[in-house]
Amino acid sequence: MFKKFGALCLALFSAACSAPDAIYVSGSSTVLPPVSKAAEKFSAETGISVIVNAGGSGGGFNQLAEGQSDIGMMSRNITSGELEAFKTINFTEVAIGRDAVVPSISSEIYEAGVTLLSISQIADIYTGDIRNWSEVGGPDRDIFVIDKEANRGTRQVFMDVVLGDPKAEAAGADLVTGSNNEEQTALVQSNAGIGMLSVAWLNDDVRGLAIVLPNGKTIEPSIENIRAGTYPFVRDLNVVKRSDLKPSANQFITYLLGPDGQKLVEESGYIGIAN
């Protein structure tokens, strides 16, 4: 009995020891969908296992920098503060796709007539100066403002455009969420919510807003506008590597950039980088 148990333990132990061959990827929940799909196919083709975890861009960078992962996923660029914290390490960002952060609202408000907002209106909503949908042409209902955790790439891209500072505080926020999934759920459950989502998370219950630019032009959150870069919240989806990257992980990044990987990026609702 105990011998059997011992043998089982030994087998498990040796299996666990062989795991270091695996490639560990973690970070942005926006970059995650194409990467996890690619990981599956890559593993099937090469036999190298790839373990993909979410956790946000900031978390992805920290895990990479601290050596807990091989590749970080980031939906924003590395900040100077982050580079400062790990001066001795050399990081390279590789864009694998392009995405837009879209100011998104509950479908009830969209159907009631709010389909576009200017950047300054969005800014006023997030600073708490506009508190009711009627002030922007919607029904008489309090705006439920959903913010995201400070280190999330989506938030930093969004706040950089809206308030001119990726670290700006949003005094008007009523709720703070983490991943895209969490934010999407909060928007669906609310009937007067506004939040920020990656374009791949929009659906019938969560609608993306068109943006009125300062020159009066209205830009729809369409694939063409994101590809052309005219939608104001366009960003690159990056994977980040260190100079001491192991060969198998490098092979995986090459796969992401290749035709198979890029196809998965587009299937996930983003724009391939070759375009």
Place this chain on the structure above:
Amino acid sequence: MRSLRGLRKLQGLRLYALACGTVSLTIVFTIIATLFLQSLPVLMAENTNLMGTHWNPGKGQFGILPMLFGSLFVMSIAVAVAFPLGLLAAIYIAETRSSKLRRVLKSFLELLAGIPSIVYGLIGVAYLNIWVADLFDLQSGRVILTAGILLGIMILPTFLTLTEDAISAVPVKFRENAKSLGLYRHEVFFSIILPQAKTGIAGAGLLALGRALGETMAVMLVIGSLDRLPKPLLNPLSSGQTITSKLGREVPESAFGSVHFSALVFMSLIIVCITVTLTIVSRYLFRKTGADV
């Protein structure tokens, strides 16, 4: 010869016990020392407004007040939910049911205490959160009240089973003497049993409080993660943040050794200090009950 070997064996056992004891003590002290050391950077850093209300790591603002307040607020709601329920249920089980039924009921309750907190969290997200939103006509049920109720349900089994132990521990002779004096059942309970059991009940309450303060996952999922004091201050229908939910969300995002990390460690030091105090006081109370009986 044989007894000598026995003695050696005994000594070996003693050494082993000593080693085990030392290891566990070392672990406790290492944790507390680490928390202290890692808290230093934020205590030394300037202009962090540590006791302020603004938390913005990007700008070097580490006001922990909203989280501290959130923890205490959620804990108070949990207590308000769990204590009356727990106390009455404990009285019911201990005083009115047969000992056989008592054992069955108690084992179910103890089963409840063993359910992982993430499971409660999922139930909170799937149902409680929506019920609270519907009931108060809110845009989102991820508010302090939801977290408080959920936490109340979570600490209920701990509180209930310990309270029930305290009530049942009152010796039968007290009850029988009281009954033979012609006291009514409620008189027996309130004048004889409750005074005997009250330190035990208080101890149970404090242990449950400790659990409420330390709970992370379930709270994190339903509280709304807003690092701000509610407006007005005692509004339970606003989103908030507890120290533990803050730690759960931000520790993976902070770089080890940064001031940000240090601020998070400082908050955990505070929560550890509070729970250690609660545990010590409750142990003291339990010991007192033991001596009384």
